[in-house]
Amino acid sequence: MAKHKFVSLDIDKCVGCRVCEYVCSMEKNKAYNPTRSRIRMVRIYPHTNAAINCRLCKDAPCVAACPRKALGQSSENGVILVDGGLCNGCGWCIKACDFGAIQIDSNNVARMCDLCAGREKGPACIEWCPERALELTSTDIYSLTCNYAIPTPVFLSPCGTAKP
DSSP, rough: OOOEEEEEEHHHHHOOOOHHHHHHHHHSSSSGGGGGGGGGEETTTTTTTEEEEOOOTOOOOHHHHHOOOEHHHHHTTTEEEEETTTOOOOOOHHHHTOOOOOOOOSOOOOEEEOOTOOTTTHHHHHHTTTTOOOEEEEEEEHEEEEEOOOOOEEETTTTTEEEO
């Protein structure tokens, strides 16, 4: 099975303009309101930005957590599908998501990035990003940059000798 592609951010290119949030909210809600966007830009002080959006996890924990079976996952592209008639906004999917990518809308229905399903040109945020900092990828760039070794903890014995 191929990895699902999701919207990924190149942190070296992003200037934090938040155009992606405005474009997403316009595409999905027909209003320029970044609080209703399915991608969120977060500034990590002082000079880094991060995109929070659905990573289309394999065996998505949000789908498994839904007690009403309102969430499913497309076998074609991995997009999380929400049945608005079954979702009651309980928030279990939010707690299950490791990326903080799910929100509950004003109708008490879960929402997350669906890669602009049905849009011919693909995700609007990628198309409109002025710095070309967003792209579809199947590799999590954050995991590639974390290549440091975790040191073995050292504990001191009661007599002050270090033990690994």
